[in-house]
Amino acid sequence: MARQVRAEQTRRALIQAAAELFDRYGYGSTSLSDILARAGSSKGAMYFHFGSKEELAHAVVEEQHRIWTEQAKDLSREEESGLELILQLSRDLAQVLQTNVIVRAGIRLTFENATFHAPKPRIYQDWNTIIAALLERAQQQRELRADVQPQALARVIVSSYTGAQVVAQTLGTDLTQVLGEMWEALLAGAVHPRKLAHFRSYTRALHNMSGASA
Numbered sequence: 442m443a444r445q446v447r448a449e450q451t452r453r454a455l456i457q458a459a460a461e462l463f464d465r466y467g468y469g470s471t472s473l474s475d476i477l478a479r480a481g482s483s484k485g486a487m488y489f490h491f492g493s494k495e496e497l498a499h500a501v502v503e504e505q506h507r508i509w510t511e512q513a514k515d516l517s518r519e520e521e522s523g524l525e526l527i528l529q530l531s532r533d534l535a536q537v538l539q540t541n542v543i544v545r546a547g548i549r550l551t552f553e554n555a556t557f558h559a560p561k562p563r564i565y566q567d568w569n570t571i572i573a574a575l576l577e578r579a580q581q582q583r584e585l586r587a588d589v590q591p592q593a594l595a596r597v598i599v600s601s602y603t604g605a606q607v608v609a610q611t612l613g614t615d616l617t618q619v620l621g622e623m624w625e626a627l628l629a630g631a632v633h634p635r636k637l638a639h640f641r642s643y644t645r646a647l648h649n650m651s652g653a654s655a
Contacts, residue, residue, distance in 0.1 A: 452490045454480045460501045460546035468553050505547020513571050523578030532647045535616045569595045589631050621648030
């Protein structure tokens with residue numbers, strides 16, 4: 442049992458060290474020797490858990506995805522407005538992104554997945570599924586326009602959220618503010634007119650916005 446605990450501690454240390462370096466320097470500029478030095482681990486111990494630097498990078502992405510999806514599933518269990526839950530999730534995930542290095546590294550690696558030989562589309566597919574389920578709830582609650590298709594809107598939201606992260610990171614601006622602006626635009630085309638004022642107000646409160654026009 443003690444050996445298993447040590448093995449898991451070594452694996453966690455390697456993922457943590459890799460995440461810290463990938464977050465700071467990116468995949469291509471991080472060497473395996475740098476990761477081993479930061480983790481205080483040997484090459485033999487690393488190869489016991491991971492077959493290559495790329496496999497270790499995928500482990501970081503998987504851990505980031507686990508953190509995000511667990512938070513999303515926990516929130517989705519709340520019996521509230523489907524659209525309000527999506528807006529809460531948008532804000533909460535932005536906060537996790539700012540405070541958790543594994544999440545930041547996983548997102549950066551996802552953006553850099555052209556570097557990998559085998560990128561994993563399941564990450565985005567899972568997010569589309571989670572958001573579409575909440576949108577279907579919102580549609581049943583008559584929060585959306587009648588002609589909105591939850592699956593299509595989910596893809597737009599996931600794509601827009603990904604783009605907001607890139608813009609915020611590139612320009613060095615606050616992600617929460619960029620997301621607030623994103624939602625201002627998306628809500629106008631998706632929300633039932635009678636409920637638009639409510640959701641705009643809700644979004645501004647979540648994202649600390651005050652100057653957007655109604």
